[in-house]
Amino acid sequence: MTSTTPSFADLGLTPELLQALEELQFQAPTPVQEQVVPMALAGQDVAGQAPTGSGKTAAYGLSVLQLLDLKLDAVQVIVLVPARELALQVRDALKKLGKFMPNLRVAAFYGGHAFREETASLTQAPHIVVATPGRLLDHFERRSIIPNQLKTLILDEADKLLELGFQDELVEIVKRLPRRRQTLLFSATMSDKVVELIRKNLTRPRVVNAGEDTDELPENLTLLGHVGTVEKKPAALLHLLHQPETGRALVFCNTRERCMELTRFLVGRGVAAEVLHGKMPQPERDKALLKLRNGSSQVLVATDVAARGIDVTQLDTVVQYDAPDKADAFQHRAGRTARAGAEGTAHLLVTDKEQAHVKKWPVAASIQWKAMHAPKLPPAASKAPRPENVTLHVSAGKKDKVSAHDLVGAFVNVGRVAREEVGRIEVFDYYSYVAVPRQQAKEVAERLAGAKVKGKKVRVSVVE
Structure with missing residues (x-):
């Protein structure tokens, strides 16, 4: 008779992996691990709908680690992820799972820092490469990574890879991989574009559905409630945003008017804040999100509708x-x-009446309540804040066949920006945004005026 609660041993994993799982205190497989590991170990292609927090990294990680040939000095697994932060998280998770595998080599490659740092780690081929698409293509073109012995390709957060405009890079990468390989794809949502990606790149995939969203809040999330009068809220918010641990913040208001009013208040008090609401045109929304992602702003003030589906790692x-x-x-x-295993804090500013309403919800049991701390407000600042990064607008995009990879080339070769100082790049249909250090922005824009990217003459301007 089979046990109702399966264990990791039941999945047919090696002693080395079971030892690592025990040390990491993984008690039992999550539903996605229970389904994916046996299929992946059997060499099948898998398309999994799995949200952040479902345990998908270990689901594909355990499988590919077990199938590695550690004696083979070649890249055998490539994990493609949409962002640098995720590349680092996945690399670290795989290293922990493979802790007891002798000589295992896992490397993460992503834009935003010097190539020499990465090529140094390629003196011996890593068994597993975790990378963002643009940087992986750079390595393919330099032949610093040769994927001719690849066994498995993993597309992690496929919906985000597509949302961030990496379609062209994905096509280019897949062209260079062996036809006979295993492909595993994971996505929080199954949009038409993701389904098309599955159809083109997976062979007779087994489909696993672990749900779109979990009801539970992330484990590493701290919930703090602050109780006081409505009049104290602006000063309390400003106080929270000035704390060094607050970092990058998303502030929610219930109405569009409140969002705009609050953003004006924050900017007037020296906070680099942007607004996001449903009535804004798409380019303006893209710009507000991009500034938060690339460090040109610290705070995004948003309505629920506008924030649905946005992703800021x-x-x-x-x-x-x-x-x-x-x-x-x-x-x-x-x-x-607190997504993808990171730590985070969620604050709630409430009056007594609002607190009484919130306390009726079961989820409120984990909120730590305290009195609202609202120091005296400083006078309005005469100048808007100036973050370290500035966003440049480039008048060419996907419809001009321009990729992030092309823009890096132009900014380095023509704009004379050091490769590691080119910040986040986002490519839209007819325009692109590139983050660069503030002190260089004006000169870089001037150098690139009239330059050609993929044969198209571009205009470059600073986004205010």
Whole structure:
């Protein structure tokens, strides 16, 4: 008779992996691990719908670690991820799972720092490469990574890879991989574009559905409630945003008007804040999000509707300036931080009446309540804050066949920006955004005026 609760041993994993799982205190497989590991170990292609927090990294990680040939000095697994932060998290998770595998080599490659740092780690081929698409293509072109012995390709957070415009890079990467390989794909949502990606790149995949979103809040999330009068809220928010641990923050308001009013207040008090609401045109929304992602702003003030479906990795803090009406809205907001195993804090600013409403929800049991701390407000600043990074707008995009890879080349070769100082790049259909250090922005824009990217003459301007 089979046990109702399966163990990791039941999945047919090696003693080395079971030892690591025990040390990491993984008790039992999550549903996605229970389904994916046996299929992947059997060499099948898998398309998994799995949200952050479902244990998908260990689901594919355990499988590919077990199938590695550690004596073979070649890249055998490539994990493609949408962002630098995720590349580092996945690399670290795989290293921990493979702790007891002798001579295991796992490397992470991503844009935003010097190539020499990465080529140094390639003197001996890593068994597993975790990379963002643009940087992986750079390595392919330099032949610093040769994937001719690849066994498995993993597309992690496929929906985000597509949302961030990496379609062209994915096509280019797949062209250079062996036809006979295993492909595993994971995505929080199964949009038409993701389904098309599966159809083109996976062979007779087994489909696993571990749900779109979990009801539970992330484990590493701290919930703090601050109780006081409505009049104290602006000063309390400003105080929270000035704390060094607050970092990058998303602030929720219940109405568009409140969002705009609060953003004006924060900018007037020296906080680099942007607003995001449903009535904004798409380019303006893209710009507001991009500034938060690339460090050109510290705070994004948003409505629930506008924030649905947005993704900002490395979001340290969420502040609910207005208490939401329903528990699921509260969870959705709070769960925007502490994603993918990172730590995060969610603050809630409430009056006595709002607190009484929130306390009716089961999820409120984990909120630590305290009195609102609202120091005297400083006078309005005469100048808007100046973050270290500035965003440049480039008048060419995907429809001009321009990729992030092309833009890096132009900014390094023509704009004379050191490769490691080119910040986050986002490519849209007809334009692109590139983050560069503030002190270089004006000169870089001038150098690139009239330059050609993929044969198209471009205009470059500073985004204010």
